[in-house]
Amino acid sequence: MNWATPESYFEQLERWLAMEGEAERERMAQRRRESRSGDPERSGETIINLRRVDSRTGLAGRDLIDFAKPAGEPLPMSRLKVGSPVVVSDEDRPDEAGQSGVVSRRSSTAIEVALDDWPQGKRFRIDLAPDESTRLRQLGGMARARMANGAVRRLRDVLIGLEEPRFDPPKSYDFATRLNAPQQEAVRFALSARDIAVLHGPPGTGKTTTLAELIAQAVRAGQRVLACAPSNTGVDNLLEKIVPLVPSVVRVGHPARVFEALRGHTLDELVDSDESSAIVRDMYREAESLMRSASKPSRARNSYQRKNDLYQEAKELRRHARQLERHIVQQVLSGADVVCTTLTIDEDLLGERRFDLVVIDEACQSAEPAIWQAALRAERIILAGDHCQLPPTVVSAEAAREGLAVSPMERLIAQRGDDVFRRLIVQYRMHEAIMQFSNERFYDGDLVADETVRTHRLEDLPDISPVDDPHPVIEFWDTAGAGWEEELEPDGLSKRNPREARWIVEQTQAFLAAGVEPSQIAVIAPYAAQVRLLRNRLQVSGLEVDTVDGFQGREKEVVIITFVRSNAIGEIGFLADTRRTNVAMTRARRVLRMIGDSATLGGDPFYAALVEHFQQAGAYRSVWELGDA
Numbered sequence: 001m002n003w004a005t006p007e008s009y010f011e012q013l014e015r016w017l018a019m020e021g022e023a024e025r026e027r028m029a030q031r032r033r034e035s036r037s038g039d040p041e042r043s044g045e046t047i048i049n050l051r052r053v054d055s056r057t058g059l060a061g062r063d064l065i066d067f068a069k070p071a072g073e074p075l076p077m078s079r080l081k082v083g084s085p086v087v088v089s090d091e092d093r094p095d096e097a098g099q100s101g102v103v104s105r106r107s108s109t110a111i112e113v114a115l116d117d118w119p120q121g122k123r124f125r126i127d128l129a130p131d132e133s134t135r136l137r138q139l140g141g142m143a144r145a146r147m148a149n150g151a152v153r154r155l156r157d158v159l160i161g162l163e164e165p166r167f168d169p170p171k172s173y174d175f176a177t178r179l180n181a182p183q184q185e186a187v188r189f190a191l192s193a194r195d196i197a198v199l200h201g202p203p204g205t206g207k208t209t210t211l212a213e214l215i216a217q218a219v220r221a222g223q224r225v226l227a228c229a230p231s232n233t234g235v236d237n238l239l240e241k242i243v244p245l246v247p248s249v250v251r252v253g254h255p256a257r258v259f260e261a262l263r264g265h266t267l268d269e270l271v272d273s274d275e276s277s278a279i280v281r282d283m284y285r286e287a288e289s290l291m292r293s294a295s296k297p298s299r300a301r302n303s304y305q306r307k308n309d310l311y312q313e314a315k316e317l318r319r320h321a322r323q324l325e326r327h328i329v330q331q332v333l334s335g336a337d338v339v340c341t342t343l344t345i346d347e348d349l350l351g352e353r354r355f356d357l358v359v360i361d362e363a364c365q366s367a368e369p370a371i372w373q374a375a376l377r378a379e380r381i382i383l384a385g386d387h388c389q390l391p392p393t394v395v396s397a398e399a400a401r402e403g404l405a406v407s408p409m410e411r412l413i414a415q416r417g418d419d420v421f422r423r424l425i426v427q428y429r430m431h432e433a434i435m436q437f438s439n440e441r442f443y444d445g446d447l448v449a450d451e452t453v454r455t456h457r458l459e460d461l462p463d464i465s466p467v468d469d470p471h472p473v474i475e476f477w478d479t480a481g482a483g484w485e486e487e488l489e490p491d492g493l494s495k496r497n498p499r500e501a502r503w504i505v506e507q508t509q510a511f512l513a514a515g516v517e518p519s520q521i522a523v524i525a526p527y528a529a530q531v532r533l534l535r536n537r538l539q540v541s542g543l544e545v546d547t548v549d550g551f552q553g554r555e556k557e558v559v560i561i562t563f564v565r566s567n568a569i570g571e572i573g574f575l576a577d578t579r580r581t582n583v584a585m586t587r588a589r590r591v592l593r594m595i596g597d598s599a600t601l602g603g604d605p606f607y608a609a610l611v612e613h614f615q616q617a618g619a620y621r622s623v624w625e626l627g628d629a
């Protein structure tokens with residue numbers, strides 16, 4: 001995408017955001033209609049028939065309530081993840097609005113929600129809440145960017161693609177972590193940027209490790225850094241790597257949304273452990289006791305006046321307590337070398353703060369409107385991600401078609417080419433054979449497998465049999481002509497393939513029998529219906545069956561993929577977004593198995609090349625060999 005002026009750029013973004021808002025409202029309405037007519041859980045945005053099974057008090061006095069189905073029934077597949085904003089409501093009072101909260105933990109049978117008040121009722125439902133506040137904050141950031149002056153204005157225009165990025169001669173650094181040569185070069189390059197630099201990190205190449213080093217170097221040079229990512233998980237992954245390298249890091253955000261192990265670095269906890277916070281707590285307690293005294297009935301002559309005085313005193317005390325609390329918060333923030341937050345920034349909290357360097361990890365998963373809040377606080381900005389993996393989530397199909405699903409990082413690479421980015425090329429995850437196809441199709445053949453993983457096999461793990469007949473590293477199993485056809489899930493719109501599912505179950509059981517731990521296996525399916533079917537049939541604790549989205553950024557020793565689509569008309573639906581398949585394949589460390597119908601998939605040049613690649617590699621099999629096709 002190219003824009004002629006900042007005005008045309010921001011007008012386009014505003015239109016896209018309006019379309020997103022409309023599409024989200026439509027999706028909510030659709031969900032309500034489905035609730036009335038059939039199974040509300042099918043939307044993946046609602047869980048019904050829940051009971052309160054446990055509770056504890058979390059940070060800042062919030063109630064953390066565990067909800068579960070009767071008799072420990074597993075929860076349905078849903079988009080409700082840790083950090084999702086939700087509404088908890090009483091199923092017996094459908095007309096009441098319910099309470100807003102945030103998912104703070106999830107297991108296969110229970111979901112914990114952080115709520116400000118105790119939820120009343122017996123049977124509950126939890127609905128994913130639309131994120132209007134995020135959109136409003138994005139609009140605010142865009143409006144300010146539109147009016148920007150001076151240096152911010154120049155940075156803005158480089159980001160939009162209207163001005164050339166500039167670089168100083170690279171300096172040399174004394175690195176704190178052991179980086180490979182391309183990682184070192186990437187740090188030198190990024191830190192030489194006067195306005196913008198981009199780091200392209202293909203799977204397993206140590207993008208986050210490199211970003212943490214780069215941030216540490218900036219801090220050593222006396223700079224203040226804002227480290228962001230679109231998701232809470234992304235922020236926490238970065239935070240985890242920054243903490244050992246930088247003395248003072250603060251994580252801004254709802255503690256319920258932060259990994260438990262990292263909560264000591266949240267602003268809430270740091271403020272809480274500040275010495276002056278004891279005084280604030282005393283002041284609040286004192287104010288409460290004044291309020292209680294004031295509310296006691298009294299027959300004294302001047303009781304009205306006395307009550308009024310007590311209320312006034314309590315109010316004044318509270319005002320002072322809040323002031324002091326704000327002061328502590330600002331002190332903690334000012335003392336931090338690095339502030340970590342999602343891209344949805346709390347503007348009141350950060351105030352006018354600007355940073356020498358703003359780093360955005362997973363930048364390929366944020367759409368254009370999401371970057372402006374952070375970008376406006378930057379002297380220089382570094383975007384890192386992999387545009388060959390999952391794009392930003394966009395609800396409006398029309399806005400996506402028009403370009404909202406293209407991240408600013410992807411756009412900058414397309415506009416500026418090699419001048420603006422460096423690619424990390426040594427990967428520490430996949431056996432060479434697993435990497436090869438992705439490498440050729442997506443990474444210009446640049447990727448190199450590090451010696452520590454290049455030839456690693458399943459048999460190198462402890463307790464794996466059979467050692468004398470090693471498991472092949474890669475295999476594509478073709479169902480062409482076998483009649484293993486896809487079907488629609490009854491009452492649903494999602495697709496599944498029962499015969500492929502049966503094959504997957506057999507394969508998985510064989511790996512388990514060979515000694516592979518359930519937690520080392522990923523079963524990946526593109527469609528929710530196939531995931532549901534497989535979860536039903538593969539109830540093994542620790543084994544993960546999910547869609548691609550559930551595995552982004554992660555890895556497993558063994559990855560088994562079912563492509564599902566098998567039909568006479570060669571329709572492959574959203575498998576046509578081949579980046580999803582790239583993500584799925586590149587999760588695997590030692591073994592990759594795929595099953596699909598080449599007659600259906602092969603109409604698409606990407607899948608035709610994939611099957612051809614496996615044939616050439618001697619890793620092509622047909623289900624006809626099984627004798628039960």
Ligand SMILES: Nc1ncnc2c1ncn2[C@@H]1O[C@H](COP(=O)(O)OP(=O)(O)OP(=O)(O)O)[C@@H](O)[C@H]1O
Pocket residue numbers: 178179180183201202203204205206207208209210428552553554
């Ligand atoms: N220079 C290096 N030497 C040895 N191991 C490394 C090096 N750089 C990264 N690694 C290892 O590679 C793995 C991936 O690193 P990291 O988590 O930084 O990758 P990533 O690129 O952010 O991953 P992804 O993008 O796939 O989520 C980690 O186990 C890390 O310790």
